[in-house]
Amino acid sequence: MLTLATPTTAVYGPVQSWRFGRSLGIDPIGAVSTCSFNCVYCQLGEIQVSSCDRRMFVPTAQICQELQSLPLCSHGLPSASAIDTLTLSGSGEPTLAQNLGEILTMAKAIISKPIGVLTNGSLLTDPTVREELAIADWVAVKMDAISADSFRRINRPQPTLKLQELWTGLLQFRQQYSGHLAIQTMLLTNWNDRDRAEYISRMQALRPDEIQLNTPTRPQPLTHQLEARGNHLPTTYSYPTRQLKRVKVQELKAFSDRLERELGIPMRYPFQTAGADN
Ligand code: SF4
Numbered sequence: 001m002l003t004l005a006t007p008t009t010a011v012y013g014p015v016q017s018w019r020f021g022r023s024l025g026i027d028p029i030g031a032v033s034t035c036s037f038n039c040v041y042c043q044l045g046e047i048q049v050s051s052c053d054r055r056m057f058v059p060t061a062q063i064c065q066e067l068q069s070l071p072l073c074s075h076g077l078p079s080a081s082a083i084d085t086l087t088l089s090g091s092g093e094p095t096l097a098q099n100l101g102e103i104l105t106m107a108k109a110i111i112s113k114p115i116g117v118l119t120n121g122s123l124l125t126d127p128t129v130r131e132e133l134a135i136a137d138w139v140a141v142k143m144d145a146i147s148a149d150s151f152r153r154i155n156r157p158q159p160t161l162k163l164q165e166l167w168t169g170l171l172q173f174r175q176q177y178s179g180h181l182a183i184q185t186m187l188l189t190n191w192n193d194r195d196r197a198e199y200i201s202r203m204q205a206l207r208p209d210e211i212q213l214n215t216p217t218r219p220q221p222l223t224h225q226l227e228a229r230g231n232h233l234p235t236t237y238s239y240p241t242r243q244l245k246r247v248k249v250q251e252l253k254a255f256s257d258r259l260e261r262e263l264g265i266p267m268r269y270p271f272q273t274a275g276a277d278n
Helices: 060-068 100-110 127-133 148-155 163-176 193-206 226-230 249-263
Strands: 011-017 021-026 085-088 115-119 138-142 180-186 210-214
Touching: 011 060, 060 100, 085 100, 100 115, 100 127, 127 163, 138 163, 148 163, 163 193, 180 193, 193 249, 210 249
Parallel strands: 021 085, 085 115, 115 138, 138 180, 180 210
Antiparallel strands: 011 021
């Protein structure tokens, strides 16, 4: 079975995800976590560099070399049979990588599996980012907040970022993107009726292909942990963590059922198939 676990490589995993299946990760950011947000629940721990500036982090040639070094399958091709998808994510916000479009094009040429990007959507106001992101087969955009106040409290964005502008960028992206668009929403507490209604109205305007509702299901590292980029789920933690607020699975299910009814799109949430409680 294909397993790459070296924490210093840009290609890592594969990791098992309730949202994407078995996913091979590509980290275009590298060892120092860098993001335009510093979400209170971030599994990377406290973000080390807070920035909205695009730049080169990991050279495309390095990622290309790592993908080409994957174990070969019986047909002499990179062993992608054990994975469902490739995911650009990793140590921060992948759209900060100036070579995002280059990486997507290169990876698609090497491995014939769908490739997607997990993004916080903060750079979707930039037409170049929208154009590069549109190369991906699927894109999952974070949307945790309805109000500017909850945006500041939960996502702790760079001060220049405005929720309304991000929303406008996301709508523009939806108009030009023909791939699969998922919205990811992390619930730390139950929303009130007004926030739920506002969320539904926004989703009706956006028309995503699916919504993934989440809640923190594992402790958050207090300091930066590169291994957390790989959905690492130890039974015991060798570093300090804290338990985050979360909502019960029954409550996620109830909101999910309502969204599915009112929006008519597929919904996902943790423990959906197992029917387990949290
Ligand atoms: S957007 Fe993602 S990487 Fe950035 S702080 Fe939030 S959870 Fe962490």
